[in-house]
Amino acid sequence: MFFLIFSMLLYFLPTLIGRHKADAMGIFIVNLLFGWTIIGWVIALIWACAAERYVPLRVVPVSSGRFCCQCGALSAYGAHFCAACGRVV
Template structure:
């Protein structure tokens, strides 16, 4: 959308400026209106970087506005302001934080286990056959 707004404003400024180059007695009232609208469209084009920064909730809006207003009269300053206004800040790579322990959520209770006398692996207390070695377990 930035490119569309830029293209439309460039066209309107150029068109109204070109209408203003025609002597006033050669223009009808609409032509005079279009020529006069140059004084509306030119400041809108000049402040486009500030508008884009405001519209995009730029994290450094004041910096963009200052560059646009103070250095925008140079083509380089205006282009820097426009590019800066549309750039998004680089998000720093942060490690994922471990979820905080909450007292309201308790972990499920651990299931009771017993050790298989044949393979020494843990199996559920209710088991009658070891899932690791397949031997019959004595009832405890």
């Protein structure tokens, strides 16, 4: 009985490690379906141990200028033409 419990804990180790991540359900599904292959288990373990990457957002206050409807570039406040493409803002 101890061996069965130990085997299940070892099999679902990636799921236990990654249970607090945003993609915990994906880790669980990969571990459940492909964990019986050594490669699937290692992939789930690496995914569970990997740090979550956050993309830093560049905050641009709208009051600092106007966005060009053609190219999307930010023009200076009070400008009537886009500095990047020359279109009227």
